[in-house]
Amino acid sequence: MSSVDRAGRIYRISGPLIVAEGLTGVMMYEVVKVGEEGLIGEVIAIRGDRAYIQVYEETSGLTVGEKVLATGRPLSAELGPGLIGSIYDGLQRPERDIGIKTGSIFIKRGVSVPSLNREVKWNYERIRDVKLGDKVFPGDVIGLVKETPLVVHKIMIPPGVSGYIKWIAEDGDYTVEHSVAIVASGDREYEVKMYQLWPIRKPRPYAEKLSPVEPLITGIRVIDYLFPIAKGGKAAIPGGFGTGKTVALQEITKWSHSDIAIYVGCGERGNEMSDALTSFMKLMDPRRGRPMMERSVFIANTSNMPVAARETSVFLGITIGEYFRDMGYDVVMVADSTSRWAEAMREISGRMEEMPGEEGFPAYLSSRLAEFYERAGRVRTLGRPERYGSLTVFGAVSPPGGDFSEPVVRSTVRYVQCFYALDYGLATRRHFPAINWLLSYSLYIDFVKDYWNKLSNWSEYRDVALKILQREAELSDIVRLVGPEALPEEDKLVLEISRMIREDFLQQSALNPVDAYSPPEKDAMIMEAIMEFYRLSRRALTKGVTVARIRELKSRSEIAQMKYHTFEQLKAGVYNKVIESIRSDFKELIGD
Amino acid sequence: MLHETLYVKSTKQIFGVRGSLLFVRAIGGIKYGELVEVVVDGSSILGQVIDVSRDVAVVQVFGSTTGITPGVSVVKFYGETIKIPVSLDMLGRIFDGLSRPIDGGPQVIPEDYLDIHGSALNPALRVPPSEPIETGISVIDGLLTLVRGQKLPIFSGSGLPHNRIAMQVVRQAAVRGSEEKFVVVFGAIGVTYEEAAYFLRELRSMGALDRTVAFIAPASASTVEKLALPRTALTTAEFLAWNYDMHVLTILTDMTNYAESLKEISAAREEVPGRRGYPGYMYTDLATIYERAGRVATKKGSMTIMPILTMPDDDITHPIPDLTGYITEGQIVLSRDMWRKGIYPPVDVFLSLSRLMKEGIGKDKTREDHRELFSQLISAYAEAQYLRELSAIVGTESLSLRDKRYLEFADLFERKFINQGEYERRTFEQTLDLGWEMLSLLPEEELKQISPQTLKKYHPKYRLELVGRR
Ligand SMILES: Nc1ncnc2c1ncn2[C@@H]1O[C@H](COP(=O)(O)OP(=O)(O)OP(=O)(O)O)[C@@H](O)[C@H]1O
């Protein structure tokens, strides 16, 4: 089809929605270029000969009659070396390059910059086993690029391509557009380049989806120990403003035991993005001693940027995540905040005059959220060599008034397996992370218990800890009426131990350089100490010792200090010392 | 006033009026979002194109449609969005919401015309805010430090002294390092006659007027003017910050009036209302205002925003404070209880937070002991608050000596540290020293958040010893 056939005209403009006429044969979700400036839009409905187009850039100043060009392609991501360390907008335009190109501190519309730098040469090393005449299939790894000291980028045969290797590039320094192989099938030939294109709304294929087998350690105690998430899992973090969603997501991208981290800031603050960027350049990955930026990708579509691009930010993020998963990596992707994306959907839907659902959100809100979360998972990837990858997803939800009964939270809970309910009360009391232990849950307990029980008596301790916290909540009503001193000694002990669990274990400041990241071994040690203290306290009670005296034991403050030690320090002696102190304290107290 | 262009198109083809919407038979070349003027009996009403197709242009007029007659009234299309003239000479002057002088002075000679909607700062070029602004108010500087590039609102309630606090900040705020240019842009939206008169009087009597630009749209102003004011003020602020390397603090009061205007317009457009009648896009709308705060790597200036709003029924979950809290970097919450106790400024320290404070305090910023002092004051005050509640259940008799010390501390902390004269300016050092004075009421072993070195250097007891030895 010639490009002349594929040009239409603007018929109507209404905010981010425009209607075009004369776009013959246009497809749903086809990308179009709108107006003289070629603003990027996507066809979201076709009614008769009118195409409804969601425009990803500011539309003011557009005029009826300006041309609309169809590109014949769905909205796609460029996937290849150069992704790591990038900061993209929702259309995968590199924001740093936009800054250089425009020479402006502002984001200007209509700027076109390639997603992957076309000049940079990457050192490509072919896989020796792949030879001329070999039959290759989608996902087969044919070459490697050491993209950063932390990431080996695998160059794969793209989905949908198979055939015989007709030509293959030798090792060398190539740009992303360079061909590295020609795959022939029948009389068709396909040039495999260093990068591939993939439509962001379409899940990338894999060989097989698998059940989770091990936890994704996040370094956050309340998550890892009480409500663990598995590699390939899905989690929602809902909470009112200031309850700690962003800090939690940032901590997860920083410390989680993943190979690749993708941070999507969607309709949130610019200062937060720059704070994250700066700290990712400075902070070292604790397991590999290199800057975290060397394994991270950022997507920043702040709240004052075009709303329609919030949706593409989220799908772009998950597509990049799947691509690295396909290389066999464990990937974590966080989205802050899915509510802002949902609000953008609501705005566009309103302009389309669709039938509004609950609170004005479109009826397809729920299925759109499902499309996103369902792309998480642990898989056996396509292609050879055999490999397994995972994509774990965390989505923040920002419910109005912090009220979890609203549509976005309610739709989200149907698709996630972990629910981390942030609590306004805890946050004002500066209990961070403000994850409410009574409302939060994880459905991965059975999948991760083997891992944890190798480290400690996890199943038992976790159970005890949750019961104590639950009991504390029940007792707190009574305490509010009569004061704590009126309780029986057993209950006073419960209050004392639950306070230790809250303050010495659950509370973990993201601002404390030592404690911000807590490896599972450290979690296990602190909990072991608390449980030892609990065990001996109960014995002491049977011997007539009062809780008032137990409270004064000096080992109690030693337990409190444990979190300010690194795991190495704990292991090197601090832990043993604490346990000894506990035992000798009680020995003295009971006198046996 | 508005930038007249040569390209104005006009028509008389209005064929329908509904609420504040005009339906105009489209003429060629109408641009989405462009500014419109409707001439009725010689006077003019402004409007904006909010929907345009080949057949119809929908114009939202800002104000009353009374007198608009289909086929008679003239509609002029300006061909561009609302722009205002900007100039360095605006310093020391007072304008309305569309940047027309209201201080009796001459028109300013524009250096440029700028679209009041501005553009989004490139996130990749931002740098995290990290330098403190000294407001001279202890509870803010000590516990809720404002940093350059931050957006930190005051959540108030009707009848609480937020306007006086605003004026105190306008009078006193300064950045450290005197060679830097610091200016305040003050915007008042939908304020009553009395309030407007108060602001004008204060602004004129203040020596600070030459480093202040003020914008005032009283309650009687048109809806468009009220909606435009924050953007007009911030466009001027950006001009000063990014073109003249100034550190600009923009104070906007009362943003609740702004949100009400937004709701009014949305209702007129017959949009599906969101929560409690406010438009579903209010979050985004407010974000396009507040996100104009920031710093960028390539510029010396900075944009700091302190919006002030009154919470309807003192309800922090009301959409106005709620959505604001979702956008800003913390909040300063005023408390009716504190105000009743006679504390000015009546700040609720527990509900308040400056999220960017941690980067803006400490050595070379405020003083090395600030962080520790801050944590200790907050935790001591929290302990005292807990004891206050407990003593309400069990009575004060059963409290220990230690507990009583805490209660005393809390009292004094409120009356001497938080409480401050409206015309009293305290430097960071004075604020921090005062904090130490409060802490010295407590037994030393209670000061667990403070390292021994810091204690020896700053605790009044040791300082007195030092002085004594000299
Ligand atoms: N884990 C933590 N450790 C220490 N402080 C924390 C932690 N989590 C949150 N905070 C404190 O709470 C503040 C708000 O947290 P955060 O920005 O994550 O909130 P949020 O839920 O993302 O809010 P919003 O919805 O407004 O974006 C932080 O600036 C910090 O002071």
Ligand SMILES: [Mg+2]
């Ligand atoms: Mg946040």
